[in-house]
Amino acid sequence: MTTSLPVLASTREELSTLLADARRSGLRVGLVPTMGALHEGHASLMREARDRVGDGPVVVSVFVNPLQFGAGEDLDRYPRTLDADLEVCAREGVDVVFAPSVEEVYPGGDPMVTVEPGPQAEVLEGRSRPGHFRGVLTVVAKLFGLVRPDVAVFGQKDYQQLALIRRMAEDLCLGVDVVGAETVREAGGLALSSRNRYLDEEQRLEALALSRALRAAQEAAAYGVGPALDAARAELRAAHAVDLDYLEVTAPDLSPLPDPVPPGTVARVLVAARVGTTRLIDNMPLVLGHPEGRPDHEPDHEPDHQQGER
Numbered sequence: 426m427t428t429s430l431p432v433l434a435s436t437r438e439e440l441s442t443l444l445a446d447a448r449r450s451g452l453r454v455g456l457v458p459t460m461g462a463l464h465e466g467h468a469s470l471m472r473e474a475r476d477r478v479g480d481g482p483v484v485v486s487v488f489v490n491p492l493q494f495g496a497g498e499d500l501d502r503y504p505r506t507l508d509a510d511l512e513v514c515a516r517e518g519v520d521v522v523f524a525p526s527v528e529e530v531y532p533g534g535d536p537m538v539t540v541e542p543g544p545q546a547e548v549l550e551g552r553s554r555p556g557h558f559r560g561v562l563t564v565v566a567k568l569f570g571l572v573r574p575d576v577a578v579f580g581q582k583d584y585q586q587l588a589l590i591r592r593m594a595e596d597l598c599l600g601v602d603v604v605g606a607e608t609v610r611e612a613g614g615l616a617l618s619s620r621n622r623y624l625d626e627e628q629r630l631e632a633l634a635l636s637r638a639l640r641a642a643q644e645a646a647a648y649g650v651g652p653a654l655d656a657a658r659a660e661l662r663a664a665h666a667v668d669l670d671y672l673e674v675t676a677p678d679l680s681p682l683p684d685p686v687p688p689g690t691v692a693r694v695l696v697a698a699r700v701g702t703t704r705l706i707d708n709m710p711l712v713l714g715h716p717e718g719r720p721d722h723e724p725d726h727e728p729d730h731q732q733g734e735r
């Protein structure tokens with residue numbers, strides 16, 4: 426395994442020079458866009474990119490994108506750990522780390538033209554964080570333009586982001602294969618996130634309620650949406666430091682589920698909550714309804730049925 430540090434590019438020119446040979450040789454280029462503070466979840470994205478491009482270069486971008494942070498969000502305190510990030514990239518055999526300044530990405534200040542994310546951005550995170558996905562899609566489109574990757578890998582943990590980036594690549598014919606990699610979890614189930622480092626020990630324990638809630642929803646999903654949400658809610662209520670933002674079950678493309686839901690329907694359960702001052706999100710797939718009809722016994726929690734809760 427390569428352990429030498431990847432080449433660091435901080436300007437568009439450096440990046441373009443570094444990738445020129447690979448392009449001339451017809452090698453596939455892989456991109457893993459990140460905001461740094463890299464952890465094992467990011468490392469798994471890098472491995473996925475390597476699998477997809479073989480001998481071609483894997484580029485990791487490290488850029489805390491101001492355009493996707495709202496007023497009062499954690500732009501200023503977002504962890505910036507470039508030296509440690511380079512070590513993670515070295516361990517994963519990454520070829521190039523592109524870590525531009527804000528001026529390099531947005532030379533004239535905020536861009537006049539941005540990517541309008543459409544209706545898929547109006548639910549869930551989009552409702553709680555207005556403008557967030559316009560910022561995400563705009564910077565991802567720029568990164569696609571600068572790196573011109575054949576494949577780009579994103580985590581399923583940011584499920585709505587992944588769905589929107591897929592849709593952007595398709596609708597705008599960007600020619601990039603967008604890959605979603607599975608969420609990496611700690612032993613207790615907590616999804617890895619750069620924001621976990623804001624949690625103290627007690628909050629970390631409370632945060633486990635999110636993945637417990639999603640698992641409870643998966644288990645109760647055979648009984649329908651209502652019982653799945655009830656089961657999840659019961660777990661979240663038991664964690665007093667968890668302040669729920671939303672808990673919803675949607676179709677995999679984030680559209681509302683059909684009514685009635687045909688047995689065996691594949692869906693997604695998504696949650697966002699604040700633990701102390703830290704906002705966490707998570708999601709899991711589930712299968713709704715019992716393919717052989719409704720099971721005999723209802724699960725054991727209060728019948729408080731709603732498709733979504735905020």
Ligand code: PAF
Pocket residue numbers: 458459460488490493561564565583586
């Ligand atoms: O998921 C992230 O880290 C960011 O939203 C991304 C995709 C790198 C865009 O800034």
